[in-house]
Amino acid sequence: xxxxxxxxxxxxxxxxxxxxxxxxxxxxxxxxxxxxxxxxxxxxxxxxxxxxxxxxxxxxxxxxxxxxxxxxxxxxxxxxxxxxxxxxxxxxxxxxxxxxxxxxxxx
Ligand SMILES: [Zn+2]
Numbered sequence: 001x002x003x004x005x006x007x008x009x010x011x012x013x014x015x016x017x018x019x020x021x022x023x024x025x026x027x028x029x030x031x032x033x034x035x036x037x038x039x040x041x042x043x044x045x046x047x048x049x050x051x052x053x054x055x056x057x058x059x060x061x062x063x064x065x066x067x068x069x070x071x072x073x074x075x076x077x078x079x080x081x082x083x084x085x086x087x088x089x090x091x092x093x094x095x096x097x098x099x100x101x102x103x104x105x106x107x
Contacts, residue, residue: 048075050101054094055083071095 052059053066055078060066066077071091076098078084082106087094 026063045070045075046074048077049099049105050077052084052101053079054098054101055079056084074098 048054048068051061053078058079060077067080068075068077069084071087072078072095074095076094078087078088
């Protein structure tokens with residue numbers, strides 16, 4: 001009798017483990033979906049409308065590929081990584097500059 005009870009307890013535990021496994025798979029699946037969704041957000045990135053560097057104002061063209069990154073859904077181009085670091089020091093200042101430059105383009 002005692003053995004039978006033990007066997008049943010084991011069975012219940014096994015069932016619980018299965019449930020936990022399923023939950024883990026479900027959570028992993030949801031996380032994966034969220035990650036995919038976050039990456040899908042890249043499509044909403046607004047392209048950089050200027051042909052000049054946002055940090056130093058130099059025209060792009062002759063000096064190789066600009067350094068491209070995305071700030072709050074806006075694509076930004078600067079000359080190189082060190083200028084990206086300048087941007088990072090005061091992003092609000094450069095985004096203000098960007099907004100002004102973009103507004104001028106539309107005029
Ligand atoms: Zn520059």
